[in-house]
Amino acid sequence: DAKTTQPPSMDCAEGRAANLPCNHSTISGNEYVYWYRQIHSQGPQYIIHGLKNNETNEMASLIITEDRKSSTLILPHATLRDTAVYYCIVRVAYNNNDMRFGAGTRLTVKP
Amino acid sequence: EAQVTQNPRYLITVTGKKLTVTCSQNMNHEYMSWYRQDPGLGLRQIYYSMNVEVTDKGDVPEGYKVSRKEKRNFPLILESPSPNQTSLYFCASALLSGYEQYFGPGTRLTVT
Numbered sequence: 001d002a003k004t005t006q007p008p009s010m011d012c013a014e015g016r017a018a019n020l021p022c023n024h025s026t027i028s029g030n031e032y033v034y035w036y037r038q039i040h041s042q043g044p045q046y047i048i049h050g051l052k053n054n055e056t057n058e059m060a061s062l063i064i065t066e067d068r069k070s071s072t073l074i075l076p077h078a079t080l081r082d083t084a085v086y087y088c089i090v091r092v093a094y095n096n097n098d099m100r101f102g103a104g105t106r107l108t109v110k111p
Numbered sequence: 112e113a114q115v116t117q118n119p120r121y122l123i124t125v126t127g128k129k130l131t132v133t134c135s136q137n138m139n140h141e142y143m144s145w146y147r148q149d150p151g152l153g154l155r156q157i158y159y160s161m162n163v164e165v166t167d168k169g170d171v172p173e174g175y176k177v178s179r180k181e182k183r184n185f186p187l188i189l190e191s192p193s194p195n196q197t198s199l200y201f202c203a204s205a206l207l208s209g210y211e212q213y214f215g216p217g218t219r220l221t222v223t
Contacts, residue, residue, distance in 0.1 A: 041199060042217065043115070043214030043216055044201070044214045045214070046213070092209075095208060096144065096210075096212060097159055097169065100153075101153045103153060104153075
């Protein structure tokens with residue numbers, strides 16, 4: 001069973017914030033939320049991860065709800081190069097073998 | 112530059128002809144893994160390695176072999192390729208299992 005649910009596609013205007021939602025209502029207490037993206041057919045790229053606190057790095061911000069059942073990845077100023085498939089993944093911190101890439105959200109940034 | 116490299120990037124071969132896809136990382140990572148990506152099925156893990164001489168099956172290991180004789184290299188071996196192994200393959204590495212993975216550029220394999 002899929003651990004996460006994401007919309008299949010979203011559009012965003014260049015320069016605006018892109019907010020990508022993810023539902024993970026069955027998340028366990030020891031599971032983290034990870035985000036990766038894949039530009040065209042390139043290798044997936046790690047973006048950010050978090051457990052329960054909001055996180056920010058040079059690429060994005062991750063907002064996790066207090067009950068941890070959903071999260072939002074925020075790209076503050078989307079550019080055309082951010083057009084990609086974004087994957088929300090829930091897994092325990094110590095186990096990369098528990099990483100399940102679903103269908104993700106195809107984000108299209110438009111000029 | 113820290114990176115994961117794969118060779119070849121593109122390969123067309125025939126059924127039954129043994130092939131090896133190489134993967135190398137220069138980050139001294141202990142964990143390495145192989146995935147295949149197919150339309151509608153997403154990325155699926157084939158094999159992984161926690162460290163040198165330690166390998167284990169992922170979700171779809173049938174028809175594949177791997178070896179980890181040195182930390183930087185993790186080749187994927189198809190002893191007798193079949194058309195259902197036509198796919199886009201990615202190698203990845205991480206400092207340790209549980210850390211974020213760095214993916215290679217991919218190898219597009221076609222088996223006729």
